Amino acid sequence: MDVETFIRQLFDRAASEGFEACEADLRMEESFTVGVREGEISDYSVSSSQGLGFRGLVNGKMGYASTQVFDDEAVSLLVTGAKENASLIENADTQFIYQGDEAYPQVDIYNSAVDALTSSEKIELAKSLEKACLSIDPRVTRCQQVQLMTESSSRRLVNTRGLDVAYRGNTIGVYASVLAHEGADVTRGSSFALLRDPAQLDIEHVAREAVEEAIHYLQASQVSSGEYPVVLRYDVASALLNTFSEIFSADAAQKGMSLYKGREGEAIAAPCVSIVDDPLNPESPDAAPFDGEGVATRRTDLVKDGVLKTLMHNLRTAGKQGVCTTANASKRSYDSPVGVGARGMYVVPGAESLDQLLKRCGQGVFITDVQGLHSGANQISGDFSLGAKGFTIENGAIGRPLSQITVAGNFYQLLRSVKAVGNELKFGFSRVASPDLLIDSLSIAGK
Amino acid sequence: MLVKNSAERALSAAVATGGDFAEIFYEDTKSSSLTMINDQTENATISRAHGAGIRVYKGFQSVYVHTNDTTEQGLIRAAAQAASAIGNETVAADIRLTGSIAANIHPIKIMPMDVSGQKRACVCHSATASAQSVSSDIRQVRVLLMGKESDITIANPDGLFIGDTRVYTRLSVTALASNGSENQTGSSNPGAMMGFELFDTRVDVDKAARDAAKTAVTMLNAEPCRGGVMPVVIDNGFGGVIFHEACGHSLEATSVAIGMSEFSGRLGQKIASEKVTAIDDGTIPNEWGSLNIDDEGTPTTRLVLIENGVLKNYMIDRLNGRRMGMPVTGSARRQDYTFAPTSRMRNTFIAAGTDEESEIISTAGDALYAKKMGGGSVNPATGEFNFAVQEGYIIRAGQIDRPVRGATLVGKGSEILLKIDRVGRDMKMAQGMCGSRSGSIPTNVGQPMIRVTDITVGGR
CATH class of the missing domain: 3.30.2290.10 (PmbA/TldD superfamily)
Structure with missing residues (x-):
């Protein structure tokens, strides 16, 4: 049946089953990916998907259920499933279905030029990226993976308390990873770009970044184990902050999973560190006019000059703490429950360029890649120990390449030991970004 | 339907x-x-x-x-x-x-x-x-x-x-x-x-x-692990993640077929210590990584990957089988219908060896004992892997001394395989979710206790 009919039947059925209020989260997504290898298409996929997440309040408890099929059976599954699930909930927190705000911000996240690109134009772009990668340096003779993807999605949140809001957005992205050979040594470099406007896609630049990264690591070696002053390149700093972004979640704090519980108003980072969540920034892939509960989004200062201003809240965590929501309700997919998460978190840029940071560092290690964030980082303790690559910093400039080293530290301590924040901010595939960071000291293990 | x-x-x-x-x-x-x-x-x-x-x-x-x-x-x-x-x-x-x-x-x-x-x-x-x-x-x-x-x-x-x-x-x-x-x-x-x-x-x-x-x-109650290069004893069960990351992914046709694996073109060659026999088996009843048929409809199989150190088989799906001119091995898998399938692991383990567990530790000298491993990742093209030690101990003069936290192991798969100098008798498997090109799928990792002569251990 069509979506309107489905939602109407769903809400009617829920009301007759005793739901006090309920909500449907409808997502539609179209995506396209093409990969090329040696001038030929190596993979090509087109997808269209839809899903509906249902949640509702029965006796003050929230039950969830979801489906990708919109038929009579699905109405039953959602209502009876959510009702049983609600009956299991023992957490006593007050739950909310939101009636909506007066006004919602405009967020510039849809560009008709993305949807207007034809398949053959996209294939040509991907081919040109591979070609560009292979024409920069003779040591790069193969690409590991070259892909172009576009994604167009829409979201509608509608509930029985009068909320009915929607938005759509799209992105275009390219990714290249290349292999460089010199003697028996093989290294890999990669680069990507994710954009709202295809006109800003700079294929040459992406290719150059990937190639330079690969050739820079040729003949890389280890460094002696020890404590070093470190410059984290922007992408590494962003990946670390992304991994640990949950420590700024009030949900995590209230559950004892963040050491920032009750620390609002205290200095938790170096004075040069300010952290903001700005869901209105179109450069974040998660930019949106409303959050996972339908609350109008806005910019929030999380850390200002080193002082923790607030944690990120949704309606439930805010209600529990007697504060206002920061519109950070997350709902990653139609079938996920409401949680708390960043939508456009970033470290506010400072004044110094990368060269200046390296100069200030003097002798140290420049980390340009980390591996193992899903396994080597403990979001609860803040401890991380990661495989890494990079360069020595010698006399304030980039020295020899390093690989098979590890970098270890504690993220809570890292925020306190930031000595300077770089002046350039780049959002990538992530909803979290940071400029380059100069860190007082981290443990590096090598030989 | x-x-x-x-x-x-x-x-x-x-x-x-x-x-x-x-x-x-x-x-x-x-x-x-x-x-x-x-x-x-x-x-x-x-x-x-x-x-x-x-x-x-x-x-x-x-x-x-x-x-x-x-x-x-x-x-x-x-x-x-x-x-x-x-x-x-x-x-x-x-x-x-x-x-x-x-x-x-x-x-x-x-x-x-x-x-x-x-x-x-x-x-x-x-x-x-x-x-x-x-x-x-x-x-x-x-x-x-x-x-x-x-x-x-x-x-x-x-x-x-x-x-x-x-x-x-x-x-x-x-x-x-x-x-x-x-x-x-x-x-x-x-x-x-x-x-x-x-x-x-x-x-x-x-x-x-x-x-x-x-x-x-x-x-x-553990102190941070100090980094450096040292022998590492990895216990059975989830310890098998080392083989999964350091070798298993590089034996998937996904990377072998396009020459992007460090083990491409090495069938019949010695790639591991002769103590190592490794198997990928989808047929074990009710195991987490088992199947009846793979995601291309081929019946699942038991596949010997490495026998006494010699590379015997790759895991092959239909498309990569065409590229390699080799038959499929029932290894095509995907997270769900939103992914095209490719060759992936099922229940992958180092088979039981003959070494005594107590001897493996007592002759290790000063080493790291990784009792429980966390997850990890690898780039098959270069073989570089990293993984986290969830529960580790320092071995001092052949005795388990005290717990250490925050250890990470990094290295190259092809080098580690040759450096395995002990394989214990008690093989155990553990469950994991493996993420790769065709999404996140259930796989078992497994091994007996093994010892690697030296690995770079990250810590602080």
Whole structure:
């Protein structure tokens, strides 16, 4: 049946089953990916998907259920499933279905030029990226993976308390990873770009970044184990902050999973560190006019000059703490429950360029890649120990390449030991970004 | 349900422009999950995923289109979309399919979706109690119980039209120990291709929960691991993740076929210490990484990857098999219908050896003992891997000395394999989710205790 009919039947059925209020989260997504290898298409996929997440309040408890099929059976599954699930909930927190705000911000996240690109134009772009990668340096003779993807999605949140809001957005992205050979040594470099406007896609630049990264690591070696002053390149700093972004979640704090519980108003980072969540920034892939509960989004200062201003809240965590929501309700997919998460978190840029940071560092290690964030980082303790690559910093400039080293530290301590924040901010595939960071000291293990 | 006549018409449409092979993967999956934090049910969900993916091949090229619309029109539309991307000829095809059901080697007793929420909550309550009983330092226990029933049908122009049902149950317990200023966690994640009988036959909930809590408490009292190069003893069970990351991924045709693996072109050569025999086996009844048929409809197999150090086989899917000129090994897997399949691991382990566990430690000198491993990752092209040690100990002069936390192992797979100088007798497997190009899939890792002569250990 069509979506309107489905939602109407769903809400009617829920009301007759005793739901006090309920909500449907409808997502539609179209995506396209093409990969090329040696001038030929190596993979090509087109997808269209839809899903509906249902949640509702029965006796003050929230039950969830979801489906990708919109038929009579699905109405039953959602209502009876959510009702049983609600009956299991023992957490006593007050739950909310939101009636909506007066006004919602405009967020510039849809560009008709993305949807207007034809398949053959996209294939040509991907081919040109591979070609560009292979024409920069003779040591790069193969690409590991070259892909172009576009994604167009829409979201509608509608509930029985009068909320009915929607938005759509799209992105275009390219990714290249290349292999460089010199003697028996093989290294890999990669680069990507994710954009709202295809006109800003700079294929040459992406290719150059990937190639330079690969050739820079040729003949890389280890460094002696020890404590070093470190410059984290922007992408590494962003990946670390992304991994640990949950420590700024009030949900995590209230559950004892963040050491920032009750620390609002205290200095938790170096004075040069300010952290903001700005869901209105179109450069974040998660930019949106409303959050996972339908609350109008806005910019929030999380850390200002080193002082923790607030944690990120949704309606439930805010209600529990007697504060206002920061519109950070997350709902990653139609079938996920409401949680708390960043939508456009970033470290506010400072004044110094990368060269200046390296100069200030003097002798140290420049980390340009980390591996193992899903396994080597403990979001609860803040401890991380990661495989890494990079360069020595010698006399304030980039020295020899390093690989098979590890970098270890504690993220809570890292925020306190930031000595300077770089002046350039780049959002990538992530909803979290940071400029380059100069860190007082981290443990590096090598030989 | 996928109707045979509709599949025939959709496949005909898929090859109508010159494609030389096509495949439909249809899926209808129901799943439930229950999350409990500190003995309170926080969240319970039920969901139904439904859709089909159509893949068309032409030589070494392939196109994949997926949709939620599994009506005949929807399938034909998706097939035509794929066909138009792969060629522009006009070919008439008359495809006839013969229906069959995959022979089931994984008997299921209690279907997970038939189990009441109360019963599921009961398992989570008892896990919580067990974990909390370990120490007063345990401040939080998070329990997740997941159940899944997936009905799939695969059809291709060879006449294949085969159905299967895959059933999974898994418990995850994460315990958090805290002394106020520091937090440490330990986890235990047992699961199987089984229904709710998992908890009557295979998984001792009490023991699993206690194990998670003990790791957290031990690590709370551990000092940070000091980095450097040293011998490493890796215990059985999840320790097998070292082989999974350092070698297994590089033996998948996904990277071998395009020469992007450090083991490309090395069949018949010695790639590991002669103590190493490694196997990838999808046929073990009810194991987490087992299958009846793979995601291209090929019956699953038991495959010897390495025998006494010599490379014997790669794991091969249909498309990469074409590239390599080699037969498939029943290794094609995907997370769900939204992914095109590729060659992946199933239950992958280093087979039991002959060394005495006590001797492995007593002759290690000064070393790291990795009792429980965390996850890791690898780049198959360069072989560089990294993984985390969840519970580690320092070995001093052949004696286990004291716990250390925050250790990471980094290195190159091809080098590590040759440096394995001990393989113990007691092989155990453990469950993991493996993420790669075709999504996140259940796989077992496994090994007996092994020793590597030297690895770079990260720490601080």
